[in-house]
Amino acid sequence: MELPDPDSVSRREFAKAAVALGGVAGLSACLDASDADGGGNADAADGGPLDGVPAGDPGEAPDRQHAWDDALDRDDAGNVVPPTHHVLRYVDVDRGDAPRADARERIEAAFTDLERAFERSAAGLLFTVGYSPAYFDRLPGTLPESVDLPAPRPLTGLEDPSIDEADALVHLAADEPAAVLAADEALFGGATAANGVPVTDASGLFDPVDRRTGFIGAGLPREHRDADGIPDDAPVPEGAKLFMGFANGFAESQATEGRVTIEGGPFAGGTTQQVSTLRTQLDAWWSQESHEQRVAKLFSPTHADEGRVGEYGERLGSDPGVADLPEDAVAYAHEEGVVGHAQKAARAREDGKPRLLRRDFPTTDGDHTGIHFLTLQESIGDFVAVRDAMTGADIADGTAVGSRINNGILQYVFVRSRGNFLVPPRGLRALPDPDPRSEP
Ligand code: HEM
Structure with a gap:
């Protein structure tokens, strides 16, 4: 380069x-x-x-x-x-x-x-x-039950990712x-x-x-519109942190660091990390969708109808308000034909609270727009549950009705790779054994 x-x-x-x-x-x-x-x-x-x-x-x-x-x-x-x-x-x-x-x-x-x-x-x-998991697998011993770290695998029927085994x-x-x-x-x-x-x-x-x-930062996606995957003249607002034209990471939609921390066992104080490298193809997003359609697909149709978001999310404060919408996501999708990404993902909250601490950031690696979707969660199972909710197989189920539904942002996002990691507490960050309790 x-x-x-x-x-x-x-x-x-x-x-x-x-x-x-x-x-x-x-x-x-x-x-x-x-x-x-x-x-x-x-x-x-x-x-x-x-x-x-x-x-x-x-x-x-x-x-x-x-x-x-x-x-x-x-x-x-x-x-x-x-x-x-x-x-x-x-x-x-x-x-x-x-x-x-x-x-x-x-x-x-x-x-x-x-x-x-x-x-x-x-x-x-x-x-x-x-x-x-590949690192721990080649060492003697097994990870304790308090650590949920399966090998990465494809999580939707729409993807064929490479698996990160470093x-x-x-x-x-x-x-x-x-x-x-x-x-x-x-x-x-x-x-x-x-x-x-x-x-x-x-x-x-x-x-x-x-x-x-x-x-990641306001203005950066607008500056990098010359990458492939987005029209050079896409009207990405200056305030947007994402190539899709909006801000993300609102406090109320993020898990706390406490929620994502492993509580028991030898790795207490650690967390799990999953990183999916997502490529985005946003030509149609910017050339065929209106601002209202983009809001409906990324947040929810209610957000679009009520003008809740503003130009790029400046009206949302610290809470995108996707968890207590009047509509039921599935029923609404079937009636109106569109369902929002954040609205769907929020269905996986536990006790009303988000399970993922998202630390994702846009990229133009390979001169193409994308996102390194990095999340922290207590268990990889938490990630899989949220990803299932985002995929929404129950909404667009492959039937004729399902295939007519505008299912969030799925059609714009392509999973290139998936990797799972254990981020141990600081005291175990250098070449940890699978079960540090059993060390001589
Ligand atoms: C191109 C990819 C993606 C984009 C542009 C995107 C964008 C957004 C935006 C703008 C929001 C609402 C505001 C906020 O961040 O607080 C949101 C929420 C969310 N997204 Fe994504 N997202 C993407 C991929 C994913 C993926 C792969 C997942 C995985 C499971 C995911 C999970 C979530 C969750 C859990 C929320 C919060 C829902 C809640 O409030 O409980 N997103 N996303």
Whole structure:
């Protein structure tokens, strides 16, 4: 992939391209670009300090790796504002000759060094590390019953995804593109330091399998309409965080970090993570649907009739209000022929509360629009239940009636891959055994 000319695109667009490129080249380009604005730092490409990126203190890190919300800002309505830039590193680990205890120590030291190098915030760096069923399967012992981590599989009849079987997934996220890239280089590339702090070399213990990237923030989808999968002139509102033209992640539609935390057993304090890479094909979405139809399909027909959403979701505050609609989703779909995505997904709430903490972000990997749909939940079973509700096989059941129903956004979304991971509590984040209780 080639970087655009920094003089011909906005700084944000250039930063997004640099994160997607990665490596020393991406980091240097990013730093050069910010230098032109007067804020760069030549040393930083070699692991030197990054301008304006605060250092951190590992002693302050919470036990839950996924406890990001307290470290993030809220918008005026109280919704959590996620970090802007994201890298997903899929790696195989510890397959070489290094004795396991040494490997574990080195990996833990590298993660701790990153926590020293970066404040645990969007201005610094947030990260998690998770392990796949394939990783646990090749080790002696079995996961405790308190962990529900089946192998990933296709979840609908409409998909034929590739199955992610890499051992581990490291999710790196920060507002500053150079911070994500410097951390990425220190863990997986040749850099020996990040943000001016030496980082233990564990790179030989990681065998990179895949690297995926994305971004989330108002205005970014509009800037990236030149990707395939969306018309170049699609009227994506400036305030939209999604290529579909709306905001997401409203507080009342998100599970709390407590709800998604595993409560018992040796992995108490951890969570499960599923990541589906979704490709979106939005030409018809933008060229054939009206704003009202888009609202009806993404939220609900009631939202469209009552003008509840506004241009991109600015009227919703912290609650999209999809759980207590007057209509029954199935009956309504059969009568009116359309049912909303969020309305359907909300049917899987438990005791009125959402089960998934969605930390998804749009992407233009492969120069095509999509979403890395990353969620945290207590069990993978929670995810499957919500995905079933979203699919709505009970609504469009393949009968003549079913096939006439506009079933949310399904026709625009294509599942490319699925992966499941266990994100252990911080104390077990370096090469955990399947049942740490049985360790000698
Ligand atoms: C292209 C893909 C997708 C887009 C653009 C999208 C967009 C949205 C939007 C705009 C909302 C309402 C506002 C909010 O986020 O709070 C929403 C809600 C939701 N979506 Fe999606 N979504 C997508 C895929 C999925 C998938 C694959 C799932 C998986 C199961 C899912 C599950 C949910 C859930 C659980 C809610 C909240 C429902 C509740 O309030 O209980 N979404 N989505």
